[in-house]
Amino acid sequence: MPEEKILGMVTKKGKLSKVRNTYVVTVDRKRVQVPVGEIIAKADLDKMVGKEVQVAISGGKKAAIVGIGLWPPAGPAPCYWIICYIPVPDLITQIGPSIRESLVRTMVSEKIITEEFAKEINVGSRG
Amino acid sequence: MAAEASGVKRLVVEVTEGCNHACLHCYNYWRNGRRSRRGRPALSRKEIRNLIQKVKRDAPLTQVALSGGEPLLRKDLPEIVCDIRDDGLSSVVITNGALLTDSNLDRYPVGSIFEVTLFSYKAELHNHIAGRPVFNRVLESLVRIEKHKSRFVLACVINKLNTHHVQRTIELGIALGADAVLVNRMNLSRHVLPLAAGLVPSASALREALHAADEAAAKYGIMIAVSVPIPPCVVDPREFPHLHFGWCPRGSSEAYYTIGCTGLLRPCNHSSVVLGDLRKENFQKIVSGNKTREFWAPVPRECRACTHPLKDSCRGGCPAASDECYGTRERMDPIVEFARQPVPAA
Numbered sequence: 001m002p003e004e005k006i007l008g009m010v011t012k013k014g015k016l017s018k019v020r021n022t023y024v025v026t027v028d029r030k031r032v033q034v035p036v037g038e039i040i041a042k043a044d045l046d047k048m049v050g051k052e053v054q055v056a057i058s059g060g061k062k063a064a065i066v067g068i069g070l071w072p073p074a075g076p077a078p079c080y081w082i083i084c085y086i087p088v089p090d091l092i093t094q095i096g097p098s099i100r101e102s103l104v105r106t107m108v109s110e111k112i113i114t115e116e117f118a119k120e121i122n123v124g125s126r127g
Numbered sequence: 128m129a130a131e132a133s134g135v136k137r138l139v140v141e142v143t144e145g146c147n148h149a150c151l152h153c154y155n156y157w158r159n160g161r162r163s164r165r166g167r168p169a170l171s172r173k174e175i176r177n178l179i180q181k182v183k184r185d186a187p188l189t190q191v192a193l194s195g196g197e198p199l200l201r202k203d204l205p206e207i208v209c210d211i212r213d214d215g216l217s218s219v220v221i222t223n224g225a226l227l228t229d230s231n232l233d234r235y236p237v238g239s240i241f242e243v244t245l246f247s248y249k250a251e252l253h254n255h256i257a258g259r260p261v262f263n264r265v266l267e268s269l270v271r272i273e274k275h276k277s278r279f280v281l282a283c284v285i286n287k288l289n290t291h292h293v294q295r296t297i298e299l300g301i302a303l304g305a306d307a308v309l310v311n312r313m314n315l316s317r318h319v320l321p322l323a324a325g326l327v328p329s330a331s332a333l334r335e336a337l338h339a340a341d342e343a344a345a346k347y348g349i350m351i352a353v354s355v356p357i358p359p360c361v362v363d364p365r366e367f368p369h370l371h372f373g374w375c376p377r378g379s380s381e382a383y384y385t386i387g388c389t390g391l392l393r394p395c396n397h398s399s400v401v402l403g404d405l406r407k408e409n410f411q412k413i414v415s416g417n418k419t420r421e422f423w424a425p426v427p428r429e430c431r432a433c434t435h436p437l438k439d440s441c442r443g444g445c446p447a448a449s450d451e452c453y454g455t456r457e458r459m460d461p462i463v464e465f466a467r468q469p470v471p472a473a
Binding site: 035036041042043044093094095096099100103104106107112113117120121122123 | 249267295304347349439440
């Protein structure tokens with residue numbers, strides 16, 4: 001089953017079906033209900049019924065669908081995910097030391113921070 | 128609603144109303160001398176723990192955000208964070224960052240998460256918006272957090288003055304060790320309304336700031352959330368594929384009910400509406416009661432004919448802002464009035 005991380009969030013491929021008035025995505029042989037209205041309008045879900053979809057999943061063991069879009073995603077960007085209030089721990093991704101070092105140099109060269117202060121920054125110290 | 132409310136996973140606890148900053152756009156309803164305590168003393172550390180445990184008995188709580196005011200003004204904040212951890216919950220301290228010293232940081236558990244505000248990469252502008260000369264202290268705090276092996280999320284609140292500083296501010300945050308970024312537009316409340324014309328960014332300025340954030344998210348792979356709702360009639364979130372947009376959870380399991388520093392429960396940290404007294408009533412009873420249900424119910428009249436694909440997510444933007452500014456949730460988010468300009472059809 002295709003699974004990838006988009007912006008640190010797990011996304012999976014599944015299939016959307018409609019059971020009475022509820023919408024259900026089957027992912028990894030599990031059926032998860034899609035919260036209508038919170039992340040996507042009912043009319044948009046109707047257009048995807050019976051089709052393969054990509055879902056964004058959040059919440060660890062108690063996984064919840066926080067985004068849904070058609071598979072394969074259209075357009076230049078992977079897709080956009082509209083999610084309700086985002087808890088900080090779910091957002092956290094560590095940035096690579098090389099990116100940080102480069103930005104520290106930029107900040108020094110643009111005199112946003114001093115050379116002395118830059119030496120205090122411990123890029124990569126958290127391992 | 129009761130079943131939904133019992134699914135609440137997050138809680139905000141305002142541990143103090145005091146603050147050492149005077150941010151131009153501050154929305155806290157007790158600002159400018161409006162009294163909120165009604166003669167009640169602030170909760171003690173033990174009371175805070177008891178109330179969090181009380182909520183946990185009624186809901187699958189996983190995370191507590193400690194806010195204020197400035198929460199670091201409470202000397203026992205590190206112990207409150209430890210209590211939360213000992214109760215099996217995660218915490219985030221929402222702070223302006225100016226009071227984090229080596230000695231008080233040492234009292235926090237390693238791996239603590241802080242959400243720290245930075246308005247600009249330029250000292251003068253950050254200090255102007257914060258109302259205090261604190262820029263250097265904030266940067267020093269961010270370095271300390273990393274040395275402590277804890278983590279921080281950068282929170283940049285956008286107003287008219289700093290929209291053009293967003294990308295560089297995010298880059299400064301990443302350089303200093305930010306693991307994620309919140310780019311939130313300012314949210315209006317009654318006492319900020321007189322300043323709104325000078326502070327609320329136009330839709331085009333907001334769009335420009337969001338494009339800068341979107342570019343940073345794509346370039347550096349950092350997660351950037353825009354968690355204060357932006358109605359699509361102001362700026363369409365679909366223009367920004369790398370940003371995560373939040374909407375008002377309106378009482379769903381994603382809601383973040385807020386315990387004020389005296390134990391009164393409110394719908395969120397932006398609202399001054401008191402739903403109940405958590406010291407006397409149980410959480411489930413309050414959040415499934417009529418007052419709570421009525422708070423989330425109305426969709427503004429002006430929004431009922433909306434045809435935008437995101438209308439069911441938006442539902443008028445931030446109902447608490449409408450309530451605070453206009454005294455009714457039947458009107459749409461006041462940000463629309465100040466920021467909106469014609470946008471191309473979806």
